[in-house]
Amino acid sequence: xxxxxxxxxxxxxxxxxxxxxxxxxxxxxxxxxxxxxxxxxxxxxxxxxxxxxxxxxxxxxxxxxxxxxxxxxxxxxxxxxxxxxxxxxxxxxxxxxxxxxxxxxxxxxxxxxxxxxxxxxxxxxxxxxxxxxxxxxxxxxxxxxxxxxxxxxxxxxxxxxxxxxxxxxxxxxxxxxxxxxxxxxxxxxxxxxxxxxxxxxxxxxxxxxxxxxxxxxxxxxxxxxxxxxxxxxxxxxxxxxxxxxxxxxxxxxxxxxxxxxxxxxxxxxxxxxxxxxx
Numbered sequence: 001x002x003x004x005x006x007x008x009x010x011x012x013x014x015x016x017x018x019x020x021x022x023x024x025x026x027x028x029x030x031x032x033x034x035x036x037x038x039x040x041x042x043x044x045x046x047x048x049x050x051x052x053x054x055x056x057x058x059x060x061x062x063x064x065x066x067x068x069x070x071x072x073x074x075x076x077x078x079x080x081x082x083x084x085x086x087x088x089x090x091x092x093x094x095x096x097x098x099x100x101x102x103x104x105x106x107x108x109x110x111x112x113x114x115x116x117x118x119x120x121x122x123x124x125x126x127x128x129x130x131x132x133x134x135x136x137x138x139x140x141x142x143x144x145x146x147x148x149x150x151x152x153x154x155x156x157x158x159x160x161x162x163x164x165x166x167x168x169x170x171x172x173x174x175x176x177x178x179x180x181x182x183x184x185x186x187x188x189x190x191x192x193x194x195x196x197x198x199x200x201x202x203x204x205x206x207x208x209x210x211x212x213x214x215x216x217x218x219x220x221x222x223x224x225x226x227x228x229x230x231x232x233x234x235x236x237x238x239x240x241x242x243x244x245x246x247x248x249x250x251x252x253x254x255x256x257x258x259x260x261x262x263x264x265x266x267x268x269x270x271x272x273x274x275x276x277x278x
Contacts, residue, residue, distance in 0.1 A: 005064040007040040014038070016072050033075040036063045088126065095120050096130045100138035110138045162255050163219060170253040173216040173225075173244060177261075179232045183208040214240040216247075216256070234266035241269075245276060253278050 009017075020026055020034040032053055039049045040060070050057045066074045099119060100111040108115070113131070117124045131137070149155070166172045185208055190201035212232040216225040225247045229236040241256075248254050258264045 005040075005061075005068045007037055007064060007067065009037070009041045013072055014041070017075075020076075030076055033063045036060055037067050037075065040064055088122065088130075092120060092122065093130055096122070096127055097134055097136060100131075100136060110141075112139070159257055162257065166220060167253070167255070169251075170255055171248050172219050172255045172257070173248075174219060175214075175216045175240075175244070175256050175258045177212055177214045177232050177237075177240075179210075179212045181211050181213055181228075183211050212236065216240075216244045232263060234263050234269050237263050237266075237269060238272050241272060241276075 017034040113127045184205045186202045193199040211228045214227045
């Protein structure tokens with residue numbers, strides 16, 4: 001689009017453009033356009049004007065032509081552009097929002113963007129823009145559970161209070177177990193790590209059954225008391241409680257927090273707790 005335009009500045013135009021350059025509140029694009037015209041009026045080449053203004057040569061040609069046609073007002077006004085795409089009808093947007101809120105098609109867990117785009121007859125990117133504008137996320141599910149215990153709120157406050165503000169001269173431990181842990185071992189011993197050679201191990205392994213990990217986390221110092229046992233019945237849980245009892249120094253109360261697993265509420269476990277009042 002190279003054009004040959006001779007910039008002839010009148011005194012009032014030069015004054016106006018100089019004021020644009022000196023105005024610190026002016027948009028940077030207005031300042032760049034004014035500099036292009038002022039430098040062009042000094043009979044500099046297009047390449048030199050582009051170098052001093054940091055613009056491209058087509059941009060210099062464009063604003064030289066705009067000034068020649070419309071004057072200073074043309075530099076300070078952007079031409080309007082037609083929208084790049086036709087706006088979607090409100091009924092189409094409403095359908096895009098309504099489909100994922102209903103039941104998904106058969107053999108589908110939820111509505112996907114491609115499924116909605118195919119059903120409505122628009123592009124996937126249009127569906128994604130509408131969902132993003134309305135903060136709709138059909139692929140996400142948040143689970144919840146209603147407690148049946150009428151004293152649930154009081155118990156939560158008690159437990160959170162122990163975590164946030166543990167009593168003085170007491171130990172607060174969080175107890176849980178992880179069952180069905182596979183006890184695996186390599187078929188042959190590997191070679192140890194040496195300078196210039198990494199450690200080795202066989203690609204296959206052998207199964208040694210399963211084990212259950214019992215663990216108690218001291219929330220104050222982060223220490224863990226752990227035991228691995230073949231089962232996770234009340235007998236193993238009582239053995240683990242004995243290990244926790246031995247690990248806690250004498251003279252301190254023990255607050256043990258556990259979940260509602262049936263093993264934790266067994267009559268023999270309650271009898272053990274009755275026999276260990278601290």
